Amino acid sequence: MNGAEDTLLDVADLSVRFPMARKSLFGERSYLHAVRGVSFVVRRGRTLGLVGESGSGKTTTAMAAIRLVEASGGAVRFEGQDLLALDGEAMRLARRHVQVIFQDPYSSLNPRERVGAIVREPLDLMGIGASSAEREERVRELFALVGLRPDQMALFPHQFSGGQRQRVSIARALATNPKLVVCDEPVSALDVAIQAQILNLLRRLQDEMGLSYLFISHDLGVVQFICDDVAVMYLGEIVELADRASLFSQPRHPYTAALIEAAPSLARRKSAGYRRGGMVKGDPPSPMSVPKGCAFASRCPRVADRCLEEKPELRPMGATLAACHFPLG
Numbered sequence: 001m002n003g004a005e006d007t008l009l010d011v012a013d014l015s016v017r018f019p020m021a022r023k024s025l026f027g028e029r030s031y032l033h034a035v036r037g038v039s040f041v042v043r044r045g046r047t048l049g050l051v052g053e054s055g056s057g058k059t060t061t062a063m064a065a066i067r068l069v070e071a072s073g074g075a076v077r078f079e080g081q082d083l084l085a086l087d088g089e090a091m092r093l094a095r096r097h098v099q100v101i102f103q104d105p106y107s108s109l110n111p112r113e114r115v116g117a118i119v120r121e122p123l124d125l126m127g128i129g130a131s132s133a134e135r136e137e138r139v140r141e142l143f144a145l146v147g148l149r150p151d152q153m154a155l156f157p158h159q160f161s162g163g164q165r166q167r168v169s170i171a172r173a174l175a176t177n178p179k180l181v182v183c184d185e186p187v188s189a190l191d192v193a194i195q196a197q198i199l200n201l202l203r204r205l206q207d208e209m210g211l212s213y214l215f216i217s218h219d220l221g222v223v224q225f226i227c228d229d230v231a232v233m234y235l236g237e238i239v240e241l242a243d244r245a246s247l248f249s250q251p252r253h254p255y256t257a258a259l260i261e262a263a264p265s266l267a268r269r270k271s272a273g274y275r276r277g278g279m280v281k282g283d284p285p286s287p288m289s290v291p292k293g294c295a296f297a298s299r300c301p302r303v304a305d306r307c308l309e310e311k312p313e314l315r316p317m318g319a320t321l322a323a324c325h326f327p328l329g
């Protein structure tokens with residue numbers, strides 16, 4: 001099944017630009033183009049990965065797709081509903097179906113609240129559960145679901161390890177029984193062994209609850225473990241979109257190939273003395289002045305004259321979409 005009924009979130013031609021301060025009173029307003037014409041689909045019960053180096057627009061894309069950042073163009077459909085057109089009250093109701101898990105649970109969890117209350121808060125805000133006792137019971141269930149003990153409900157965030165704190169934020173995100181969870185680098189701050197535990201937990205929860213994930217990571221090993229489909233972002237655009245197997249076995253875009261080349265293998269990252277992996281050489285252009293041709297041209301080993309003149313559009317190559325004039329065979 002891969003038709004409309006299989007689609008939970010449909011993002012079309014999404015753009016986000018941030019206005020920059022004017023240099024003078026009558027000067028022209030300039031913009032930072034964080035997301036430029038991005039389209040993708042998140043399927044029901046599946047995981048779409050967004051990968052790319054720092055500043056490529058992963059977080060802004062995800063946040064604009066769920067209206068936590070204002071889009072400057074494009075359309076978003078959630079279960080067929082035009083999300084960007086919903087009024088305040090309708091959007092408040094839709095929020096229940098869409099939750100976020102952040103990289104650093106320490107800064108996203110209120111340090112002065114007990115974690116039981118933190119997990120319970122969305123239930124109170126959304127008026128979920130018939131009574132206070134019912135909500136309390138739901139919090140217990142959520143704790144069990146993420147592998148925490150009920151007596152831990154009375155503790156504060158700082159009394160947990162990083163992995164356990166991430167379990168708390170997962171419990172909180174799942175409190176309203178969402179359909180889509182945006183996971184923004186959820187394991188990047190954790191030790192490798194703990195990363196595996198949290199990723200396994202996310203996979204199990206997906207199976208049990210039929211969750212869809214929009215999963216942001218700069219770590220290809222993590223992406224390979226958890227994602228069904230992968231979108232590679234560069235300077236605010238998707239340059240390659242493919243199912244996991246195609247992407248890793250036959251990358252088409254030179255940037256994807258370079259990312260894979262630079263990524264430490266899963267075997268190496270488990271070995272003693274592993275240090276966080278290499279990145280592609282060089283820096284991307286500024287999102288304040290996007291080049292007219294291919295944005296990757298300044299770093300691409302295959303660059304030719306045409307690349308500097310003509311912007312490559314995403315086009316199909318087998319099961320893959322790639323935006324390159326001279327894709328890899």
Ligand SMILES: Nc1ncnc2c1ncn2[C@@H]1O[C@H](COP(=O)(O)OP(=O)(O)OP(=O)(O)O)[C@@H](O)[C@H]1O
Pocket residue numbers: 018032033034052053054055056057058059060061218287
């Ligand atoms: N509120 C904002 N105002 C102005 N510029 C912003 C804002 N948020 C993000 N940006 C810029 O937009 C671009 C994309 O940023 P974004 O945080 O989406 O990238 P990212 O891929 O998530 O990076 P990272 O891996 O570091 O989290 C960057 O150039 C960033 O500086």
Ligand code: SF4
Pocket residue numbers: 253254255294295296297298300301302303304307312323324325326327
């Ligand atoms: S269009 Fe040209 S510069 Fe851009 S990725 Fe392809 S070969 Fe490289």
Ligand SMILES: [Mg+2]
Pocket residue numbers: 058059060184
């Ligand atoms: Mg980010």
